[in-house]
Amino acid sequence: MIQRQIKGRFAPSPSGRMHLGNLFSALLAWLSARSAGGDLVLRVEDLDPDRCRAEYAAQLADDLRWLGLDWDEGYERGGERGPYLQSLRTGSYAEAFRRLEARGLVYPCYCTRAERLAASAPHRSDGQSLYPGKCRDLTETERRRLEAEGRRPAWRVRVPDEDWAFTDGHMGRCTRNLLRDCGDFIIRRSDGVYAYQLAVAADDAAMGVTQVVRGRDLLDSTPRQLYLYRLLGLTPPEFFHVPLLTAPDGRRLSKRERDLDMGALRRRFTPAELTGLLAHLAGLLDRPEPVAARELAPHFSWDKVPRTDIAVEAV
Incomplete structure (x- = not known):
């Protein structure tokens, strides 16, 4: 190697x-x-x-x-x-976003912050809420209705129910499950700013x-x-x-x-x-x-x- x-x-x-x-x-x-x-x-x-x-x-x-x-x-x-x-x-973030979108890996999320926090998803021990996937399978009709109400969506990437193991060079071996530990996460905010x-x-x-x-x-x-x-x-x-x-x-x-x-x-x-x-x-x-x-x-x-x-x- x-x-x-x-x-x-x-x-x-x-x-x-x-x-x-x-x-x-x-x-x-x-x-x-x-x-x-x-x-x-x-x-x-x-x-x-x-x-x-x-x-x-x-x-x-x-x-x-x-x-x-x-x-x-x-x-x-x-x-x-x-x-x-x-x-x-x-421009480079937009290109990466388009590549994910073309494969059906992202979807619009119309939830407000209050709605996300009030969702019935479990919460992690560190106090961070988990996104429950409320907007993951919205129909086109439901999306148009939400947009007609003036809601601008953020965009989330779909994550699998999969354990993710990696070795940190200092902290050692770590294992996380994307679906259970964070849920589908935002990659573009509702104001158009690309996420971290x-x-x-x-x-x-x-x-x-x-x-x-x-x-x-x-x-x-x-x-x-x-x-x-x-x-x-x-x-x-x-x-x-x-x-x-x-x-x-x-x-x-x-x-x-x-x-x-x-x-x-x-x-x-x-x-x-x-x-x-x-x-x-x-x-x-x-x-x-x-x-x-x-x-x-x-x-x-x-x-x-x-x-x-x-x-x-x-x-």
């Missing part, structure tokens, strides 16, 4: 200032690729026009450079597989990404993306999901609550000090001490990185 050259990526959403948790994932993605002599792509996932801002994209690129994390192609740098803003790639699952699969394949390092909160997205890879005849990357950084009370760090964001961090730390803190949280250093990312790369190992979420005390 021919070993593929590693090509990693960091793909943040410009919906606010990056925080410590975002940087944790970025550093591990950078180290995983660089330690193997691989390349890195910076893609900006600005699909949501209501939340994403160009100024945040410029800011996150500046924050990454400040920390010493470079990239070989992508945002502000260019490359042969651009554009690297998802908002400029909707479709966009990220199409982009990673088009950009030649072979390794995806991202937060554990996206682990359950992996079977959906692997399913889309299969339907579209694309080669999937290898996935590595990393633990989340949490507040001492277990609350996940978030942009919305401005937990340890880069504005505050850059005022309090030098790049080497902040890299040392992140490396310590990742199990790469025994204690937080100043270090450059390039100094960590030769000694990086996934075996050192924790597999459970990491509580961050006062910084």
Whole structure:
């Protein structure tokens, strides 16, 4: 078997200032690729026009450079597989959607959010509701009636009642059932915006990404993306999901609550000090001490990185 050259990526959403948790994932993605002599792509996932801002994209690129994390192609740098803003790639998502539609694999869903939440489908232990397939088999007459009421449909992809097993490079063997764990999922919203699952699969394949390092909160997205890879005849990357950084009370760090964001961090730390803190949280250093990312790369190992979420005390 021919070993593929590693090509990693960091793909943040410009919906606010990056925080410590975002940087944790970025550093591990950078180290995983660089330690193997691989390349890195910076893609900006600005699909949501209501939340994403160009100024945040410029800011996150500046924050990454400040920390010493470079990239070989992508945002502000260019490359042969651009554009690297998802908002400029909707043509490729539309083509993927048309391919699925031509095979009868997608259908319009007219359910409102309230209707979805009120449906009698079982709920997962994490609180996420499961789509019960209410619109899966609507007749043409029923669809016309709903559209006459002014409802604009989202589009869902049909999923099989099938166990999906995959091996995460860090978390190990995982098994999910698409029908029981998520149900038919949305690939295009009712406002015409293509959903994350479709966009990220199409982009990673088009950009030649072979390794995806991202937060554990996206682990359950992996079977959906692997399913889309299969339907579209694309080669999937290898996935590595990393633990989340949490507040001492277990609350996940978030942009919305401005937990340890880069504005505050850059005022309090030098790049080497902040890299040392992140490396310590990742199990790469025994204690937080100043270090450059390039100094960590030769000694990086996934075996050192924790597999459970990491509580961050006062910084």
